[in-house]
Amino acid sequence: MFHSIDTVGDRWTALLVGALFLGLSRYDDISNVLGIATNILADRLRLLLSAGVIEQRLYSEHPPRHEYHLTSKGLDLFPFMLALHDWGSRWMPPAEGAIVQLRHQACRAPLRSRPLCGSCGEIIDVHDVLVHPQTPTRAKRRRTSRA
């Protein structure tokens, strides 16, 4: 979990990933909407590119300009981002909470992030959890790549 939180836990990184989920993809649009300093934005884009969470796509050749899109690894952060959004909606004062609601397209009801059993599908309460030691697949493996 150390490295998961390093990749996505920083304030600006999480907001940047949130902006990409909402459909922003161009540097100037992201910068304007988030009000993020350009050096911080450039740094977080580099971090997410090197972690394989986003990828660049060329949309202009002269001058060269890139859009940023979530990869499969990035799109798989949806439950994490929704859980944060969901918790903020419940516990933060309105002015500090989310500026959008995320709803189910089919029935328009707000989404919730829920822990489920991967086998029986039951919704899990924190008291139903069994903590099981992870069997290391390679003991003392050193870090090689963040991607």
Next chain:
Amino acid sequence: MFHSIDTVGDRWTALLVGALFLGLSRYDDISNVLGIATNILADRLRLLLSAGVIEQRLYSEHPPRHEYHLTSKGLDLFPFMLALHDWGSRWMPPAEGAIVQLRHQACRAPLRSRPLCGSCGEIIDVHDVLVHPQTPTRAKRRRTSRA
């Protein structure tokens, strides 16, 4: 979301909340298990106390010693913590991933964090999401308390 991520998004804060979910509650135990510097641990405990995510309980009077426990607001971070854990298990190399597996006590299968519709209960894909502007309940309300 700004303030949600400020409360729980920092690396050490998320690890500290994770340790409390795993049942640690005493300063020395948390410090030993996480290998966290005492000034950082004291700072993050203060942050979480002031945000109402944890509470203190006296367990020794001479000298006065406190345990730290998650409040309802803190326990409600379970979907967020599980989503982070879940994502790390899938995308991080084994040595950087989780050291424990979280399983369903009843059937022993690993847990997953899933976005659900709050009304029909359907599991939601990122493409099924409707982004709806949040109606502000109090325009330009100023920050008063983080709790």
